[in-house]
Amino acid sequence: MASSAPADETHFIAHKGHFRLFGLTLDDCIKVFFGGNAVISIIVLALITYFLFREGAGFFGDNRRNLEVYRQAGLEYVDFIRAQQDDHAALTRYLSDLRVRQVKFYTQEKKLSLAEANAAVAGFDEFAGQYGDAVDPIRSLVSDLTEQATAIKEKFNVMEDKKTERDQLVAAGQPAAAAKVVVVPVDFVAELKPILGTLPAYRDASADFAKRLAEVVSAAPAMPSLALQDRLERFRQLNAEYLAGFPAVLRNLETWDFRKPVPAAQAFMSFLFGREWLTASFWQDWYGVVPLLVGSIMVSLVALVLAVPLGVGAAIYVNQIASPIEQKFIKPCIEFISAIPSVVLGFFGIAVLGQALRALSQVKALSWVPGFPYSERLNILTAGCLLALIAVPTIFTLAEDALNNVPRSFKEASFALGATRLQTVIRIIVPASLSGIISAVLLGLGRVIGETMVVLLCAGNRIAIPDFTAGLAVITQPVHTMTGIIAQEMGEVVHGSIHYRALFVVGMLLFFLSLAINYAAQRIVRRYRIAIG
């Protein structure tokens, strides 16, 4: 168009249509430039996925090899017996708990002095001692086997190191030096022979052990009260179950074959369903995400239980009930709270809240609350309370938006029908904006589950699945979380090691979890939106 205009008018539209790059006009080029910037968000998302995979994907191969070594070096074999020993230790703990209860019974109900109470349980002590000592032959066997298996694993690791050294030398172009590095492959058959040779000894020891336990338990002293007697009966039952498991252990040992391959799926399963996250251990490293996942979920749950009523309640209040002046004051204030950096909140948790909550739990009048009193300053509750303060502004802002989107006519129609303000809010406004509120809660969850510094500082950082048998009191136990473990261990791991890759896989899980939560929130908004208007 521009080129066809008369010459004396060209100055007006002079810049149109002269510049060409790959056949594009200047305007097209500018458009492409801006478009390119818009694509960056897609690129970044793709890059995040790519780099998480790039660093993390190798984990599953490494973990499979890790499990293979676990099997080939006989560690798995030893762990069968060790599990037996550990179960016995658990039963012994049950007995010592029973002893504490008896002493308590004697001192509190019978009003005996401590010395008298101790004398009264002397018979029980002897019984418990015999029960505890019965495991000794098994224990010495396990410690022998542990040494042997560790030695095999060590030998294997040395060989692996030498292999890497040789490969590095070859890569560096020093074949002569590489040839000097002697790599002797580990002969697992020969190495495992002594370990497998202990099977008859174990069979005898195990049989003796079972007989001894049965004898000891049958001669258990009677309990002073019915409740305690019940506990003893329970112990007898547990012991019987324990003894019934012995043949299975033996069968496991007999059929155990170190050549059995580790399926690829197991490397994956042992991560996703593994109940142990154990690193830098002398025996065997485990990378099971369950304790971390459970920790993250527990902390987020506590945070949401606190934050949802507060956030949604505040949103309803500000949107429907508050006067305009209050609104003008409250909204910026809550926005202000969202600006508090999480690391400052975490510090507040360590310095003030942890102690304050613990002191609160030790108040006598509150001892009916489950889990109170507790002694761990940093636990799920502390972290959950602080995370709630992080989630509230998110939930508040989004829920308030959702409430705001309900047309005025809904409210007016409800009032016109004679409904009170409360009825209007509960029956009309909230249901009409429910999809928005739910998605607000979900986005709040996303915010909480991805929060790092607060949980790193305040969740207690104990890598174990919390004891759910405690009921609600579980929230006073310390946990570790997915975000926390990445932040804590990433700085210390060797680059490229299996541990390093495991942390990236945890990051991957976190990434996909947050995408899923985001996706769910968007779906809910779109799907369940009441047709308004």
Place this chain on the structure above:
Amino acid sequence: MSALTTHPFQTRASVARRSETAIFWLFRGATYFVLLCGAVVFLNIFVKGSRTVFQTKAPFVNTAFFTESPESLYVFQWEGQKREMGDKEFRAFKETHPAAANVKAESYVYCAGGIFPCIVGTVLLVVGSMTIALTLGVCAAVYLNEYARDGTFIRFVRLAILNLAGVPSIVFGLFGFGMFVIFFGWNVSLLAGWFTLAFMVLPVVITASEESLKAVPKGFREGSLALGATKWQTIRKNVVPYALPGILTSSILGIARVAGETAPIMFTAAYVVRDKLPWQVDHIGDFFFQGVMALPYHIYVVSSKIPQNEYTERVQYGTAFVFLLIVALIAAASILLRSRLRNRYKW
């Protein structure tokens, strides 16, 4: 009078009315409880932190805390008195007092000196990452708001922005570590931190910029186009200038977020301790490839790696106070500016 009090529209005290009041008070309670919690956190840190930051003698502000590097604190008995000294001072003291050479001193790491390098590092990180994020974000918003037509591609872009906003900050940290630190080989550096933080805050900037662009009335564009200006001229002269104040103020909230995040810089840009200040480099190029100390990371270090006692509490609360003050000022500025802007432009 009695006729007046029993008119048919009068609010009668009933169970429904009373429960309404009760439930509304519950909502009110929830709201003010949240504000109270926020206030408690603020006040606790402000009150305890101000003991470190302010002093009773002129100039009333503890200047050493703002201008010196962190060093170890030594506490010892000297001539019957308890003396506290920083590392440098203690060494000088030992030289002037030979008898002090063998004095038994308890040392507390990071508890003397100040947090100057941390403040510098935080400022550098924020300025750099916000420059990158604003450039990318504003351009992306211009495209989305001015050029794009609805379609599959744009839906994808918007979806990506939404999802990017939900990615946890620690995942950005991992990504930055994997890409910039390892793959590009930048090591722990300012540049890696800049890009990591910029990508993290990008969705916030894009959304804020788009909103401001949307607020510019359509007539501005149409008028310009009708006068024969090209699209680019229209955007440059008649759209962006009017949207810019809005973009900048909304982006301040992004700045607060960048300044407050710890997780993404933990493995990409932050050092626990660094003796040199960022401008003490041999080549100008090294400037971008050096790690820095940062306030949020320093708070993490001093609150988790050293035990709590009266000496460490000073530096803990002092750092938290300064940091919270900076972030709160940024946030307050953003909130204030936005409400003023809302009143100024009305079209």
